Amino acid sequence: MPELDIQISVEDERWPDEDTLATMAERVIHAAAEYLAVHEKQPFQSHPAELSLVFTDDAAIREINAEWRDQDKPTNVLSFPAFPVTPGKMPGPMLGDIVIARETLEREAVDLEKSFDDHLTHLMVHGFLHLFGYDHMEVDEAEKMEALETRILATLGLSDPYAGQDPLV
Secondary structure: OOOEEEEEEEOOOOOOOHHHHHHHHHHHHHHHHHHHHHHOOOOOOOOOEEEEEEEEOHHHHHHHHHHHHOOOOOOOEEEEEOOOOOOOOOOOOEEEEEEEEHHHHHHHHHHHOOOHHHHHHHHHHHHHHHOOOOOOOOHHHHHHHHHHHHHHHHHOOOOOOOOOOOOOO
8 A cells, every 4th residue: 555644734723623634634545545556556656655635714725726726716625736747657755735625615515415524535535636647627537537536435435426417627
């Protein structure tokens, strides 16, 4: 199984405590990494790859989204690969950062009729895949990424989050 060094930063007190988030992140991110290694033949460094998870709020993610993506609005998750990566190629020693916004996650969970934890799990997997070069800007990319997310989430006991929807682009 790929070794990962997951760092957690909690910037909003409304999130669960850091230990709870760290336990969840370990389970989810390791499941995603193992799935990529086994089923997608994704190589990993021989030493633990570093990954940062930032749990923040809509105001902070809006600023980040405006600065880095020229979109002045909050979003659910942003990923920042430390190095350019193509799916299936060796990543660097630092995978990158995943930033997740509390309020957007909560609103979406209610709208999707999902539990907070299930939607957070999905966003962690989604953000993690972005660190490996997966994207959803084009329909074919979106279909591949969504299928991969669905298979990873199934290993965690979750149903297809995209069932009945067109691919996200």
